[in-house]
Amino acid sequence: MLEPWVLEILACPADKAPLELREDRLVCTQCGRRYPIRDGIPHLLVEEAELP
Numbered sequence: 543m544l545e546p547w548v549l550e551i552l553a554c555p556a557d558k559a560p561l562e563l564r565e566d567r568l569v570c571t572q573c574g575r576r577y578p579i580r581d582g583i584p585h586l587l588v589e590e591a592e593l594p
Contacts, residue, residue, distance in 0.1 A: 555586050576594070
């Protein structure tokens with residue numbers, strides 16, 4: 543689980559929009575890309591993101 547302060551400083555690498563925590567993924571509030579969290583570490587690579 544990510545600490546709330548971490549979400550405040552992270553942004554989508556594709557469009558710099560804020561991210562929301564949904565289940566085991568970080569989801570961009572603008573483009574909808576879903577970034578995986580593995581072993582508690584967000585993987586914010588555009589190439590690994592799932593498109594909406």
